[in-house]
Amino acid sequence: MDINIDHIAHLARLGLSEEEKMTFSKQLDNILQYAKNLNKLDTKDIPPTSHAIPISNVMREDVVKKYKDIDVILKNGPEIEENMFRVPKIME
Amino acid sequence: MINKTAHELHDLLIEKKISSAELTEKVFAHIESVEPQIKAYITLTKEEALNQARIADEQIQTKKNITPLTGIPIAIKDNMCTKGILTTCASRILANYVSPYDATIVTKLKETGAVIIGKTNLDEFAMGSSTENSGMHITKNPRDLECVPGGSSGGSAAAVAANEAILATGSDTGGSIRQPASFCGIVGLKPTYGRISRYGLVAFASSLDQIGPLAKDVTDAAMLLQVMAGYDPKDSTSVDMPVPNYRESLTTNIKGLKIGVIKELMEEGISEDVKFAIKSAIKKYEELGAVLSEVSLPSFEYAVSTYYLIAPAEASSNLARFDGVKYGHRSQEAKDLITMYYNTRREGFGPEVKRRIILGTYALSAGYYDAYYLKALKVRTLIKQDFERAFEQCDVLISPTSPTVAFKIGEKANDPLSMYLSDIATIPVNLAGIPAISIPCGNANNLPIGLQIMGKAFDEETILKAAYAYEQNTTWHKKQ
Numbered sequence: 083m084d085i086n087i088d089h090i091a092h093l094a095r096l097g098l099s100e101e102e103k104m105t106f107s108k109q110l111d112n113i114l115q116y117a118k119n120l121n122k123l124d125t126k127d128i129p130p131t132s133h134a135i136p137i138s139n140v141m142r143e144d145v146v147k148k149y150k151d152i153d154v155i156l157k158n159g160p161e162i163e164e165n166m167f168r169v170p171k172i173m174e
Numbered sequence: 175m176i177n178k179t180a181h182e183l184h185d186l187l188i189e190k191k192i193s194s195a196e197l198t199e200k201v202f203a204h205i206e207s208v209e210p211q212i213k214a215y216i217t218l219t220k221e222e223a224l225n226q227a228r229i230a231d232e233q234i235q236t237k238k239n240i241t242p243l244t245g246i247p248i249a250i251k252d253n254m255c256t257k258g259i260l261t262t263c264a265s266r267i268l269a270n271y272v273s274p275y276d277a278t279i280v281t282k283l284k285e286t287g288a289v290i291i292g293k294t295n296l297d298e299f300a301m302g303s304s305t306e307n308s309g310m311h312i313t314k315n316p317r318d319l320e321c322v323p324g325g326s327s328g329g330s331a332a333a334v335a336a337n338e339a340i341l342a343t344g345s346d347t348g349g350s351i352r353q354p355a356s357f358c359g360i361v362g363l364k365p366t367y368g369r370i371s372r373y374g375l376v377a378f379a380s381s382l383d384q385i386g387p388l389a390k391d392v393t394d395a396a397m398l399l400q401v402m403a404g405y406d407p408k409d410s411t412s413v414d415m416p417v418p419n420y421r422e423s424l425t426t427n428i429k430g431l432k433i434g435v436i437k438e439l440m441e442e443g444i445s446e447d448v449k450f451a452i453k454s455a456i457k458k459y460e461e462l463g464a465v466l467s468e469v470s471l472p473s474f475e476y477a478v479s480t481y482y483l484i485a486p487a488e489a490s491s492n493l494a495r496f497d498g499v500k501y502g503h504r505s506q507e508a509k510d511l512i513t514m515y516y517n518t519r520r521e522g523f524g525p526e527v528k529r530r531i532i533l534g535t536y537a538l539s540a541g542y543y544d545a546y547y548l549k550a551l552k553v554r555t556l557i558k559q560d561f562e563r564a565f566e567q568c569d570v571l572i573s574p575t576s577p578t579v580a581f582k583i584g585e586k587a588n589d590p591l592s593m594y595l596s597d598i599a600t601i602p603v604n605l606a607g608i609p610a611i612s613i614p615c616g617n618a619n620n621l622p623i624g625l626q627i628m629g630k631a632f633d634e635e636t637i638l639k640a641a642y643a644y645e646q647n648t649t650w651h652k653k654q
Contacts, residue, residue, distance in 0.1 A: 085536060094490060094535040095497070095512070096528060097520030106532055112591050113533060117479040120549050123556065130551030131558055133381050133411070134367050134607020135631065140410040154274040160504035167500050172511045 085110055176200050176337045180246045180394045183340060187234055187245050194227040194234070194245025198289050201247045205291075205338045213313050214323075214333040216252045217260045218292040223247065226289045233287055242397045244287035249339035251330050252293035253300055254385070255374035256280050263376050264308040265298045267496050267503045267522025277374020278409065279343060279385055279402045286401050291339060294329030298524045299493065300350055300378045302326050303593055304586065307526040312583060317359055317621055321580040324354030330388045331358040341398050342388040347379050348481055349575075349600025351386045352612035356575035356624025359614045361395045361641070361651070362388045366632045367607035368413035370399075371406030379488035380411070382481075382604040391651050392613065392642045396420040399634065415632060423635035424642040429463035431640060434568035438474040439599050444577045451616025451623040452574050455644065459572075462643055469568060471560040474602055476553050481601040482594050483537045483550035489527075490534030496522065529590060558606045565630050570640050573599050575612040575624030599626055609634045613641045614650035622650070 087103045098106070152165070161168040175183075175197060186192045202220050209215065230245030250256060253263045255273035257280075262268045276284070283290065297307035305313045305328025313328045315321040316336035323332040327344030331354035334342050344351035346364035355362025363386045370385045377383060387398035400421065405414040435456060440449060456466055498504035498518030505521050508514030523531070537546040564571055577596060586593045603610045608631050615625035625644070629637035645651050 087532070090532050090536050090539065093539060094531050095494075095515040095519060096523070096531055097516035098528065099520075102525070102528065106529055109529060109590050110533055110536065113482060113594070114536075114546075116591060117483060117546065120476055120479050120553055123473075123476065123553060125549060125552035125556070128552040128555050130548055131555040132551055134558065134605070135411075135413065137411060140407075142407075151274050154272070158271055158274075158501035160498060160502070169499055170508045170510050170514050 198227040241286040249342040278371040297326035300326040324357035326350040357580040359622030373408035379485040434469035439573035447618030486530040486534030575626040579621035
């Protein structure tokens with residue numbers, strides 16, 4: 083297999099140690115080799131199923147509702163400043 | 175007292191032979207004595223529970239708003255949001271997360287007067303089949319402390335089996351209610367996709383996740399399903415259909431019930447002990463007047479591959495929200511935003527979650543999407559069609575819940591593929607969205623064996639009936 087683990091980890095914004103990269107590459111290779119059994123099936127004319135039951139978008143009126151417990155939500159934030167979530171710098 | 179079922183305890187509460195406060199105290203005393211070995215819980219909420227028990231006792235005294243669950247101690251899987259109480263998903267990344275709202279099922283349970291006693295352990299974000307992937311601690315199987323309780327709802331199953339709770343909630347994405355129920359010798363039911371609101375269930379694989387009950391017997395499972403089922407405008411996948419009275423469907427008359435035995439789940443890969451127990455169950459059903467036949471669902475061979483492409487793909491997307499910005503762990507080693515994401519997720523997630531994020535991201539990535547993810551969605555159609563064909567001739571289908579009894583702690587920890595393959599009997603059910611229940615049907619080496627009964631979409635009544643008829647004519651559910 084040709085898993086470019088650095089590329090995939092970057093897409094997922096997931097930091098991995100060198101050891102994890104090695105272990106995961108090997109294990110994923112095994113899993114994907116096993117998953118190749120799907121290729122035995124001809125699915126050219128089979129439609130995909132993304133949900134087992136028919137699902138459609140649920141619409142509602144776009145109305146603003148006041149939310150009272152803002153403090154409870156902010157309390158979970160790792161770094162808060164004046165009712166905002168503070169993050170490290172996003173550009174040079 | 176605490177080894178009784180919820181419906182037995184309900185009768186005692188109504189007759190005022192016991193009080194909910196007394197029952198709740200007894201459960202907590204028992205938790206104190208066995209929890210150091212079992213470790214079923216992540217968080218215990220004794221004070222709130224005793225308050226709720228006193229309110230329940232008042233309701234019973236004044237005969238106001240009494241429901242079948244009034245005053246009954248129940249445990250909640252720790253991936254379901256509880257206002258003001260930690261909801262960790264057994265992940266370091268959510269170790270300090272306090273939800274600002276209750277999951278719909280938690281609201282419903284509170285409204286029925288049930289007593290919430292704590293939050294149970296699970297495989298991190300419900301990813302696993304043994305609860306060994308918990309970021310908190312390992313839960314032991316109450317039937318054999320050297321064995322896993324199954325997963326991912328291992329804490330809920332162990333709590334009920336060890337009488338540390340009378341009932342528990344679980345979630346099932348690929349077998350996470352049924353397999354631990356099987357391993358711990360109790361009853362676990364995964365309802366039809368859409369039957370129960372998932373609002374407030376932390377999402378793992380959104381096209382597969384479903385909440386359901388874990389209980390000591392079929393009647394209790396039906397009662398808890400009753401409370402949780404129903405449409406919820408807050409969950410766009412919940413289905414607006416009337417909820418039948420499940421307890422009324424519990425009759426022992428199953429004469430003429432057409433039961434299909436799935437050929438592919440009685441072949442190689444299933445242990446001899448398990449096959450023997452299922453064959454005995456087949457004989458029992460014949461004695462009870464059911465009509466049995468063998469059915470073939472050839473696409474099952476591909477179910478594990480299909481599932482382990484679809485579920486991680488959905489997980490990799492769902493878990494993108496854990497970025498250290500608005501809640502949860504944030505890495506202190508962060509010179510800029512992107513390093514903050516990298517390090518937060520490296521420090522916060524355990525190995526199985528990382529493995530699935532990588533696998534899912536790969537399956538969805540440019541150049542591989544058609545070969546893996548789309549291919550899996552197409553095979554999912556074939557699996558669904560196999561079930562539809564089988565249900566043209568049968569009312570329910572049966573199989574083992576798991577190919578083996580509970581395995582030893584550590585036995586499969588370093589071999590993810592062999593762990594995944596143990597989900598062969600439960601996974602197809604989630605892919606097709608249908609309901610299924612696991613009930614005890616035997617023992618091997620003193621470990622329980624589970625019988626899985628699968629039904630048509632939204633026909634929980636028939637699987638409950640088939641399960642009840644078997645249970646009332648056997649004694650396996652009493653062997654704790």
